[in-house]
Amino acid sequence: MTPTVATPWRPSAVQEAVGLWALGFAGIVVAFLAFGGTSVPKLVATVGFLYLPLIPMRWRDEDYRDYGLSLRAWREDVRLFLVLAAIVAPLFFLAFAGFTQVLPLLPEPLARHLTPLAGEARFHLRLPPRFGEWVVDQLFVVALPEEFFYRGFLQTRLRDAWPQGRKVLGARLGPAFWVTALLFALGHLAIFQTWRLAVFFPALLFGWMRERTGTVVGAALFHAACNLYVRVLEVSFFGGP
Template identity: 35%
Template sequence: MSPERRSILVEQVGLWLVTLLLIRGGVSLWEAGVHEAVLALVPVLFMYMPDLALRQRGLDPSAYPLGLPSRHDPVWRQALVLNAVIIGAVALPFIGLYHLWQTEVFGMHYRGTWPSQPLMLIGYHLFFVAIPEEMYYRGFMQSRLDEVWKPRWNILGATLGPGWLVTCVLFAFGHSLVVFQWWHFAIIIPSLAFGWLRAKTGDVIAGAFFHAWCHITVGFLDTLYGVIPP
């Protein structure tokens, strides 16, 4: 591996650790009783740490998909079409597996109670979670790791490489650095789709839409099955 590629790899792992430890610090302050406004650190860090890192290295942040495309950009339509296809393919199997998981493993049952603030749930997961995380992990990390390992695998019309897989692993493990949950390893599965969408479209908005859909769907199902209060 060349010194330049090694430097990028060190940059990515180092910045990832620093960013997540800062987020863990913000979460700890909130758990200690500090106002929930401190949690705004999460999207802010995910959106602006890449910009700072790139500028520090003398690189142009606009060369990376770290923002939303213009409203007339055809990538919006492409994102919606791809999400319609993917969600159409996975929604029913996922809901069926979720039902079996909750009823057979945990003894829960369908209660039919909807979230009390569905619009807030949707907005939170789209703007506070999905878009910032996709900007960081797919717009920044996956893009930079593609400079370390050149994408060379053609998968369903998208060219991907080892950087895609490494990003998925760090994305999943990063959740446990902030708040540990035993099932975080499973996050790798949807993140493969997030990374594929980034490579397919050249932007992060398609992955952000699917990312948000995953969170929102689980949020609704968890409420409907009584896992969390409405």
């Protein structure tokens, strides 16, 4: 009789996605508690986002291209990025400018939960110091690792579990799309500041871009541009370093 070989246990797609998210979240929390506002938590996040998915990917003999880290649709990625940037930038500017006028009227405890900004707002276009370094940092250290982990890996694995969805402007959006955006927002609470939950809303655009083009390149470009744009507006309205 041929002996029975036990099949190694493998988590389901949802267990895999949520488990790796929880592991990455815990690592950032521990790094923040241990090292505070240094660069260590950011380094832990970047390394975790890029390498944690490799564990289950190796089980299935997959690589980064299977999860959207590819230039195969770069023209569509760039086109969508430019179109969305042209639409979102002026709308967000108006919303940001309006919020600066409402901010002084809010009770201070509420204002602290909504934004890290404070003081009198007066617009004068400025760039943050060392802006070129900010561009490289936001694209390659922040946006690309986060987009690979969230929209590339998590959204794909959750879609494997929940393939249903409806077409919205050329992209099929279902439970995986919404849950990924929620996990993205909750993940930003590793550094506990409630205003960080607002990233849920741009995450919807990042997720839609991922589903539309099949890669995370356009989403990473738009993610980095959003972060840079917000920083420019903060410096332009409130000054400071």
